[in-house]
Amino acid sequence: MAEASKGILAGLRVLDFSRMLSGPYCTMMLADHGAEVIKIESPEGDTSRSNGPFRADDNDKMWAGYFVSLNRNKQSICLDLKTTEARLQIRSLVKSAHVLVENFRPGVMERLGLGYEALLEDNPALVYAAIRGFGDPRSGESPYAQWPSYDVVAQAMGGLMSMTGQGPGSPMKTGPGIGDIFTGMMMSFAIIAAVRHAERTGQGQFVDIGMYDAILSLCERLVYLYDMEGQIAEPAGNGHPLLAPFGIFPASDGWVSIGVVDDAFWRELARIMQRDDLLNDPRLATKTGRRRHAQDVNATVSDWTRCHSKATLGNLLGGRLPFGPVNDAADIFRDPHVTARGMIAELPHAEPGKAGWRVAANPIHFSKTPAVPLTAPPELGQDNDNLLRHVDRAGTDE
Structure with a gap:
């Protein structure tokens, strides 16, 4: 039972360079089930730390809801990757990692000397997972490869908006950040598949998902309707184009x-x-x-x-x-289903004496290996001493 309480992914070490929503959602899925997720943050921290909303008792504006919701169960180290020392420290950490996740535009990690091919020299079994707006050139170079992309762009270009709205000519984005969340969820699956391969063969690999591609796969009806009937899927309001009522x-x-x-x-x-x-x-x-x-x-x-x-x-x-x-939210909070399934989780606050937070829980349940107890999201760089104390200035293990 003690082993089960560590989570089904206990022993998996993940270096998380991602920020905002898609990557942090992916690594949250891993952390909730026992993976050791180490956020690598710049001195400014994950952008979502400053995005809000903030609670009234957060005088320093440190704990944005956006950040709190996605970054429980993680550790944080703060490094300036523009420095040689920090890059050497990362190269040392990679040796003991199983997975690296990043969601920069193509070429960013390569310019830092931390691209997949370079890190493979340090750890041939490394699973390197990249989430990009339009994918990575290694898998097929998009003409939009260097375009910045967020959820709203993925929803627009991947077809989701063209199928959503009150009727023809009224495209609409969905409320949740589906472009980010669905991509992150798919990447969490891809990571586990690649880790299984690495465990079997000793060989890591580069795993690439484009947000555009993920949303297109989500909108699979759009493809077969056009292929089979020549029909362009349009917003159908609150109805369904094939079924009634x-x-x-x-x-x-x-x-x-x-x-x-x-x-x-x-x-x-x-x-x-x-x-x-x-x-x-x-x-x-x-x-x-x-x-x-x-x-x-x-x-x-x-x-x-x-x-x-x-x-x-x-x-x-x-x-x-x-x-x-x-x-709506009030209905959900009082729904007995939500209580029975434990879908509103309580997070402790990182600052002693302060009330914790309520966040959406992880929906995956394993009968033998339950999700791990939730821990507070990390303060920026709170784990530097613990995680970097065995890494000297030259980036080698002491």
């Missing part, structure tokens, strides 16, 4: 989601609505028929749902067909 419907006190994927669910909904006319209408008996009459079907269901509260609709539909209320 499927989407968001009004309640008397908010909104609910209903997803009728197969004909049996449609028949069940018609019975709950007490609409024998819908149940017996041959035009609506199949998915194809309901797609053809989607506007009328969705309008009919909306007329029924808006007469009931979210709670009433939950009692009528919950467990009988795909249904859920549209929750």
Whole structure:
């Protein structure tokens, strides 16, 4: 049990040069399950430290919510990589690392003498993971390779915005930073796959994910619709281009989601609505028929749902067909599911005597090796003495 409490990734050492969201989300996934993640920060620190929001008792503006949420369970060392001493210290740390993660533009690490090929000389088994807006030239050089990119750019170019919005001609970004988060999540999988290969063969490798590419893979429907039907996927509002009723419907006190994927669910909904006319209408008996009459079907269901509260609709539909209320943060915090699944986590504060923070928990559960207890996000450079004390000024182990 003591071994299990260390997490399923115990013993994995990760050097994390990433900042903002995509890379830190990736390494958070690893740290939450026991990997030793060492943030390598510049003297200014991860950009997200200053992005806010800040709590009222944070007089020094050190603990932005953006940073706190993503950097629990990590250590921090502060190094100025423009100096020879710092670069030599990194080369020494690489010898004991299994993984390095960075999300700079192509060429940045090479100019510092810390590119993949250079570090491979220090550690042939190193898994070097690079998240870039448009990928790394090693895997295929994009014409946009040197363009800076953030979530909003990836969502735009990868097709997500073109499929999201109230209707044709109204592209819209999603609320969460999907361009960053989805890319980071994919990279965490890629890292573990590459580590497994390295453990088997002793050979590390360069792992490359472009944010544009990740979002395009997320928007897989866009590709097959264009290939099979010549159709350009457009914003469909709160509905679905292939299914009805499927989407968001009004309640008397908010909104609910209903997803009728197969004909049996449609028949069940018609019975709950007490609409024998819908149940017996041959035009609506199949998915194809309901797609053809989607506007009328969705309008009919909306007329029924808006007469009931979210709670009433939950009692009528919950467990009988795909249904859920549209929750805001207050709803989520009081939802018994969230409590039962432990999805709001408590982080201790890094400063003694201060109240901790609540953050979204890691959703992955292992029966034998649970996630490790959460620790506070690190102060900038708090682990310099501990992690660098065995590395002398020449960058070699003492």
